[in-house]
Amino acid sequence: MIVHKGQIIHTLRINDYKEIKTLWDAEAGIIQRDWETKERYAILIRRNFETSVSIRDNNQIIAAALAGTDGWRGYLYHLVVRDTHRRQGYAELLIDYISERFKSQKVSRVHVLTAIENEVGRSFFSHLGFQQRTDVTLFSRDT
Numbered sequence: 744m745i746v747h748k749g750q751i752i753h754t755l756r757i758n759d760y761k762e763i764k765t766l767w768d769a770e771a772g773i774i775q776r777d778w779e780t781k782e783r784y785a786i787l788i789r790r791n792f793e794t795s796v797s798i799r800d801n802n803q804i805i806a807a808a809l810a811g812t813d814g815w816r817g818y819l820y821h822l823v824v825r826d827t828h829r830r831q832g833y834a835e836l837l838i839d840y841i842s843e844r845f846k847s848q849k850v851s852r853v854h855v856l857t858a859i860e861n862e863v864g865r866s867f868f869s870h871l872g873f874q875q876r877t878d879v880t881l882f883s884r885d886t
């Protein structure tokens with residue numbers, strides 16, 4: 744637990760999984776894959792405890808972000824704010840905090856993966872100064 748710009752930020756815990764998964768499940772814009780299990784979540788948050796964080800109100804998660812680094816780039820995955828708490832600056836605060844943590848880890852760029860059809864995500868990230876890339880294409884293959 745740490746205070747950032749007057750707001751308490753909590754590190755995500757394994758016990759948060761059920762609650763956070765319910766928030767993700769309610770959002771069509773958040774694409775989840777089969778391999779995103781509780782076990783993978785546990786590994787990600789353990790390795791990236793500084794940047795996988797939440798904001799709570801009355802012990803309920805109202806905003807959360809999964810973000811981590813491989814030491815080379817930073818990646819921001821599922822960012823969600825409870826619909827009752829949107830447009831109050833919580834997502835921007837979390838991104839600001841995560842960016843600061845990445846910077847302190849000498850990670851100078853953060854990528855966000857957003858579904859093309861997620862217009863909310865696209866307009867939100869554009870609004871915050873993230874640039875939609877036209878110079879690279881994402882290639883993926885199963886291991």
Ligand SMILES: CC(C)(COP(=O)(O)OP(=O)(O)OC[C@H]1O[C@@H](n2cnc3c(N)ncnc32)[C@H](O)[C@@H]1OP(=O)(O)O)[C@@H](O)C(=O)NCCC(=O)NCCS
Pocket residue numbers: 770772773820821822823824825828829830831832833834835836856857861862863864866867870871
């Ligand atoms: C996208 C989302 C995280 C934004 O959360 P939020 O807490 O409402 O955002 P904030 O209040 O921090 O907004 C910060 C700034 O972005 C703007 N903003 C918020 N939502 C926006 C949107 N949908 N489109 C454009 N700008 C937006 C705000 O107006 C604010 O700008 P301002 O300070 O200039 O007024 C939230 O709508 C959400 O959880 N959506 C569903 C999940 C999702 O699509 N996540 C993103 C992809 S993983």
